[in-house]
Amino acid sequence: MARPKIIADIHEARYELRMSDGDDALHWQKEYERLLDAAAEEYKTDRLHLKGAIAPDFHKWVKENNLPNLGSKDKR
């Protein structure tokens, strides 16, 4: 299954948002929204449908990249 780069970038911003503490999380929230808007424009859809379409792929992306468990306190 091909994963476009913009979707991988959205997953990365989402992962960082989850893993960040303090105001860093806000920075990643803005980055996540910016990328979501760009992808929504590219695929001629809205944020809500885009989120639903890529949600199952997010956890696969985390696993493929051997990233620490999302529930872990330790960051990469």
Next chain:
Amino acid sequence: MSEPHSDLFTTRGDELAVASPPRHHAELPLDITSHEWQWAEALIRDVEEEERKGAFVAVFFSWKMALRQFRRMEAKTFADREPAVKELDHHCACVTALISIGKFLQLELAKPTSPDLKACGISDGEIEAQLYELKCSYEEWHSDVNKAKIKDLANLIFRGAA
């Protein structure tokens, strides 16, 4: 006081021991996550108990701990397969409770009479971002959206279909 862990623990004399999971949980691999979701739900009920006591700093740190367990369960449930309806129900119950507690913390932090959260280094920005992330999780799995449209869009994105 409620006993949120009453279904998971049993008392043996003065000791508190982990109860054996119901037999059907041990036999069906899919239900392993059901049992673990119950742990996440129990953690959240503990946080709600602290909320009732007004122990706001404890609520924040317990909320963060419950968030970690919730995300662990999300990763386990959604990584390799379609989640079962029951698992989605557990997910919905947890995510809505965590959003509610986060919103409560945000309101508490905004009160001039509750400065103890700020003194402990707890920022409104962090709570806001985590709340946003939880709302995204809710929207992704529980919104009333057109499922056929989502499927077509996923095909378009991941398989390059027209």
